Amino acid sequence: MPEPPNTQQSRERAILVGLSTPPEIPRSLVEEYLAELAFLADTAGADTASTLIQEKKLRDPAYCIGRGKVDELLEMVKGDRIDIVIFDDDLTPVQTRNLERALDCKVIDRTGLILQIFAIRAKSHQAKMQVELAQLEYLLPRLSGQWTHLSKQKGGIGTKGPGETQIETDRRLVRSRIASLKRKLRDVSLQHDTQTGSRRSVPRVALVGYTNAGKSTLMNQLCPEARAYAENRLFATLDTRTRRLELKINKLVLLSDTVGFIRKLPHTLVESFRSTLDEVLQADFLLHVIDLSHPGFEEQMQVVRATLREIGVKHPHIIDVFNKIDALEDPLVLRDLRARYPEAVFISAARGLNLSALREAIAEHVGRDYSERKIRVHVSDYKIIGYLYEHAEVTGRRCIDEEVELTYRVHKDRLKHIDALTGYHEHASSRGAGNDT
Structure with a gap:
């Protein structure tokens, strides 16, 4: 750890x-x-x-x-x-x-x-640059008055001191550093997009929520190899961490843990961390983790939703995950909440309670982006068979004489390419034909 x-x-x-x-x-x-x-x-x-x-x-x-x-x-x-x-x-x-x-x-x-x-929590080079950018943008309008000891000491012609000049010099240096950091962050963002380009066809799920709601603990439970730093502190996690999440519906789903939100989150931080929050924008759907033990959890939910709107998240695919149910002493409270939020999932990430229901909910949402296909090919057509096993989920296989009938599920982002590949095979060979189910 x-x-x-x-x-x-x-x-x-x-x-x-x-x-x-x-x-x-x-x-x-x-x-x-x-x-x-x-x-x-x-x-x-x-x-x-x-x-x-x-x-x-x-x-x-x-x-x-x-x-x-x-x-x-x-x-x-x-x-x-x-x-x-x-x-x-x-x-x-x-x-x-x-x-x-x-x-x-x-x-x-x-x-x-x-x-x-x-600034204390930032560990990666990118996070440090993002925090420095936010700090400088916060500092810039507050530079005035910092150099009063250099201002003019008395009136009269020729007695103007260097105070104003020093303030302008400081502002110029700060603006130059801000511009430099923005350029570097753009470069880092482009590098990240290049490095993660292969993930675009893989379903992505992002954890969002109020800070200290238990996102990192939940990620460690769902993806034991994640080893995300989890502590009962605010903003324990700043850097986005992405790990594999195994589901029955698909060979691979990517789960990302992101920075937590908070009431009155500084706008400069939202802007400087926009490249980090791109994982939220690009996710197929979100898991909104909510600290059920907090007396103001409903206001926290509103804060998270408002922040998501601010960064441009508009899609409706969000699962509310109420965490820390083990902290509720009155079972009637939990029953009332289940009635008020029938689509939500209620868990305890720390104790691993009801995580199977959460996995099923994730699988159901991921399944909405999949289509099912059925195709017959000759047993010797290893190209088609191998490609389907590698890039789709084969759910059924049946041998008929010298042909094999495959039933498979494929993500919408890969559907066009696989249909084109199998369509060419169907057109070129009279032995098999693909059929939608």
Whole structure:
């Protein structure tokens, strides 16, 4: 099993801040959001010392929260020896700068925290480039004010300092690096398309879902050789991993584990990870893994579906897979959910419960893209017979005198080529004829 990320560095103490705007966003919902933010902070290496929630209809343009709450937050920072304050809402560059000056400590928002986690978790060269691209695009509008120590010290002709020049130089360097990373990622994407071109005729299934829903654990259960890194942490997996999944319906199905989604997933990350998410776009259908033990699993389902729409996934072939049924204490809850989601599959990936039903559901969906054929050929026509055994699923064989009758199932992407091959044989030989069943 791969080694987990190094988390032995000194941990910071954090305060989490949320903004409630009733009735749209009640306090109870903000508390749930802050619980998730605490999980994110823990993943990034920070311990939550306390939380602060303000009910405010309009965000303060200078501080996001009200001035009085800023003073209250300052007392908490001093009293608890806080290293960092994390806001659940996105902050403008001006708000971040004002808060850091007022609190005299680091201040980041949810987007900055997620970017930090991605930077820690990125292992492959492609993932590191994608994260760096997202970080630079997040940093670019926040460069202003970073060089105030170089700005002009006094007014008058001839006294303009180099501060503005340094800011523009920094912006130019960042823009140049962004352009370079985009070129490199395009090249990597083209290389990936070339390397995986042979997979296009093979049915592909992609695992999607909210982060920490159990996708990697499920992949390890379905494909024991996958050895995907699985941990009770957010964004434990960033790189797409594809493995063989054996099904009765076909010799080979490819299963891909992808990066998890989350509420308020930064747009820069969605864009920079678009090449990784191509596995989702190209999949024949999706397995949407849902953490049934989470109290807000239905909202998480909506987040995943919204993110799929954002990256351009429109096909309706999605199987809802409710995971962690072993964590439900009341069996009536499970019965009610089965009635509400009759097409879904309910499993426990960690304990391997009901995986046979999931395999059957996958086989049924894959089967929709297959056609069944029947053909008679001479026993000596090894070219046709061998090709069918290699590129289709032969489900029946019957010998009739010097002929063999084969019943086979073939994927839609191979159907045209196989029909052309067998059609030529039927036309050239009077011994056999192909028939659709």
